[in-house]
Amino acid sequence: MTFLKSNESKLVAGWTTDAGAVVPDDTYKRIEFLTKDYLTRISTHPDGWSVLYRDPHDGRYWEHTYPDGDSHGGGAPALINLDPRAAQDRFRF
Numbered sequence: 001m002t003f004l005k006s007n008e009s010k011l012v013a014g015w016t017t018d019a020g021a022v023v024p025d026d027t028y029k030r031i032e033f034l035t036k037d038y039l040t041r042i043s044t045h046p047d048g049w050s051v052l053y054r055d056p057h058d059g060r061y062w063e064h065t066y067p068d069g070d071s072h073g074g075g076a077p078a079l080i081n082l083d084p085r086a087a088q089d090r091f092r093f
Contacts, residue, residue, distance in 0.1 A: 001029075001030055001033040001034075001037075002030060003034075003038060003057065004034065004055055004057075004058075004060070004062070004079075006058065008081070009080070009081040010078065010079070010080050010081065011027055011030065011031055011078060011079040011080075012027065012067070012076070012078045013025060013027040013028035013030075013031050013076035013077050013078065014027065014028065014076050015028075015076060024076070025076075028076055028077065031064070031077050031078070031079050032077075034053075034062075034079065035051070035053060035064050035079070038055075038056070039053035039054065039055060039056070039062060040053060040054045040055075040056055041053055042054050042061070042087075042091065042093060043091040043092075043093045044091075045090065045091055049065060049066055050063055050064065050065040050090075050091075051063070051064045051065075052064075052082075052087055052090070052091045052093070053079075060081055061081070061082045061083070061084060061086075061087035062079045062080065062081055062082070063079070063080045063081075063082050063087070063090070064077060064078075064079055065077070065078055065080065066078070
């Protein structure tokens with residue numbers, strides 16, 4: 001799997017079809033890898049839907065969220081880079 005690149009600021013997952021079945025796309029799988037096996041969990045937002053992570057390589061903050069809140073289960077995930085001040089304000093750490 002690919003780690004976060006310095007020029008990336010947003011990863012938005014989606015769905016694709018495989019033999020007629022709806023399955024997570026490659027970005028979805030990458031976000032799962034990053035949040036489970038690479039990024040350091042910092043804080044959970046009080047809304048329960050967003051989690052703040054930090055990249056151990058470059059120190060950048062990343063919000064793991066579900067931007068399509070109207071979909072079942074919040075839809076596909078996204079990782080969005082936050083500047084340190086925005087991360088502190090949003091997650092109160």
